[in-house]
Amino acid sequence: MLPSALNDVIETLGRLPGVGPRTAERYAYYLLKADESISLNIAKSLAKLHSEVKTCPITFALIDSENTVSPLYDDPSRDKDTILVVEEPLDIYAIEHTKSYHGTYHVLGGAISPMDGITADQLHIKELIDRVEKDNVTEIIIATNPSVEGESTAVLLEKLLHEKYPDLQITRLARGLPLGISLEYADQITLTSALNNRTKI
Amino acid sequence: MLPSALNDVIETLGRLPGVGPRTAERYAYYLLKADESISLNIAKSLAKLHSEVKTCPITFALIDSENTVSPLYDDPSRDKDTILVVEEPLDIYAIEHTKSYHGTYHVLGGAISPMDGITADQLHIKELIDRVEKDNVTEIIIATNPSVEGESTAVLLEKLLHEKYPDLQITRLARGLPLGISLEYADQITLTSALNNRTKI
Numbered sequence: 001m002l003p004s005a006l007n008d009v010i011e012t013l014g015r016l017p018g019v020g021p022r023t024a025e026r027y028a029y030y031l032l033k034a035d036e037s038i039s040l041n042i043a044k045s046l047a048k049l050h051s052e053v054k055t056c057p058i059t060f061a062l063i064d065s066e067n068t069v070s071p072l073y074d075d076p077s078r079d080k081d082t083i084l085v086v087e088e089p090l091d092i093y094a095i096e097h098t099k100s101y102h103g104t105y106h107v108l109g110g111a112i113s114p115m116d117g118i119t120a121d122q123l124h125i126k127e128l129i130d131r132v133e134k135d136n137v138t139e140i141i142i143a144t145n146p147s148v149e150g151e152s153t154a155v156l157l158e159k160l161l162h163e164k165y166p167d168l169q170i171t172r173l174a175r176g177l178p179l180g181i182s183l184e185y186a187d188q189i190t191l192t193s194a195l196n197n198r199t200k201i
Numbered sequence: 202m203l204p205s206a207l208n209d210v211i212e213t214l215g216r217l218p219g220v221g222p223r224t225a226e227r228y229a230y231y232l233l234k235a236d237e238s239i240s241l242n243i244a245k246s247l248a249k250l251h252s253e254v255k256t257c258p259i260t261f262a263l264i265d266s267e268n269t270v271s272p273l274y275d276d277p278s279r280d281k282d283t284i285l286v287v288e289e290p291l292d293i294y295a296i297e298h299t300k301s302y303h304g305t306y307h308v309l310g311g312a313i314s315p316m317d318g319i320t321a322d323q324l325h326i327k328e329l330i331d332r333v334e335k336d337n338v339t340e341i342i343i344a345t346n347p348s349v350e351g352e353s354t355a356v357l358l359e360k361l362l363h364e365k366y367p368d369l370q371i372t373r374l375a376r377g378l379p380l381g382i383s384l385e386y387a388d389q390i391t392l393t394s395a396l397n398n399r400t401k402i
Contacts, residue, residue, distance in 0.1 A: 001294060001297055002263070002294060003253065003254045003263050003264055003265045003266075004253070004265060005246070005249050005250055005252075005253035005254050005265070005266075006250065006254050006263060008245075008246035008249075009243075009246045009247060009250050011246075012239075012242045012243040012245075012246045012247075013243060015235075015239050015242075015243070016228050016231065016232075017227060017228065017231045018227075025291060026218060026219075027217050027218065028250070029289070029290070029291055030217065030218045031217075031247065031250060032250060032251070032254060032263070034216075036250075036251040038213075038216050039247040039248070039250050039251060040247070040248060041213045041216075042210075042213040042214060042216070042243070042244075042247050043243075043244040043245070043247040043248040044209075044213075044244070045206070045209035045210045045212075045213045045214075046210060046213075046232065046240040046241070046243050046244040046247075047240070047241060047244040048206050048209075049206055049207065049210050049229070049232060049233060049237075049240050050233070050237040050240060051206075052204065052205070052206035053204045053206050053207050053233060062203070062204050062207060062233070063204055064204045064205060064206070065204075065206075088230070089230070090226060090230055093202060093203060096202055
């Protein structure tokens with residue numbers, strides 16, 4: 001009943017995560033009313049997404065397909081003796097925005113989650129362990145998410161790394177009060193961590 | 202810092218209504234992890250959206266560009282003496298899904314909204330008035346949204362149509378309780394309408 005080209009857009013946009021038929025309809029109708037260049041630009045960028053982005057074979061970060069390894073690894077000014085371990089490639093950019101870290105990264109590719117069928121051997125853990133020796137790493141910073149899955153993954157990583165390299169320093173991101181959250185809204189676990197890890201002023 | 206192809210997708214998807222940088226990032230990363238065919242299908246459908254959809258010159262419904270007028274107007278089984286007036290093209294499909302209406306449609310292209318700079322002469326009102334005579338219309342059903350803008354538009358339409366065609370029947374969709382809403386949650390205006398327009402059982 002709808003013009004078939006409009007229907008196609010509603011159906012294909014409906015494949016995006018969290019986009020139901022009503023939202024897809026709203027997007028499609030907006031694009032139809034807007035200048036054609038907006039639709040064409042989205043189309044052009046999506047057409048080359050997979051062909052122009054690949055995964056770094058060492059750090060598993062996302063890189064331009066013309067690069068061989070991640071520029072954040074290749075750059076000689078980055079400290080190769082420190083690796084910050086994250087779950088997903090985009091987590092790297094959250095850390096980079098802080099401009100407070102100068103080591104390298106390692107992307108696990110997720111976190112252990114029996115519910116979603118993600119086991120330890122699907123993550124890039126072996127490659128991380130190999131990197132420690134290869135790059136003479138002295139510190140691993142575990143920056144998995146503060147979720148059940150992220151915590152379990154952190155515990156496992158710590159165990160595996162410590163078994164193989166007893167002298168390796170293994171740290172994780174501090175838990176505490178985030179900026180702008182008042183005490184009464186902070187959860188108990190965060191508040192306990194903030195109290196236990198209090199710093200001298 | 203992000204691979205430029207990924208950055209392009211995040212930027213272009215960020216042009217969709219209500220999609221901020223975080224949501225665009227989530228969409229882009231999802232598409233990158235998903236099968237390439239999903240991105241390519243969205244790209245393909247968007248590339249032909251504008252070229253394959255146009256507006257019916259009589260009803261202002263959206264139609265396949267190969268059609269000359271809306272099939273819902275052209276179909277001889279539709280009653281041309283009744284016109285249901287909606288704000289936007291997609292409203293037609295909401296009515297069609299009820300399978301309870303067999304007349305034709307007229308899309309205004311919005312509702313009067315001084316806040317958004319939409320005045321009466323930007324809507325397809327003149328074309329509606331002309332259609333009444335041309336198609337020997339006996340009833341106009343005003344189905345604008347139950348918002349301030351929709352109501353003002355309905356009032357104006359009623360006035361203009363009544364001035365020109367004093368015998369034309371002008372109706373609007375009934376106001377009342379929607380299915381599944383309990384009395385205590387219904388707003389006062391809806392409840393007043395439901396009471397005033399009560400029907401015999």
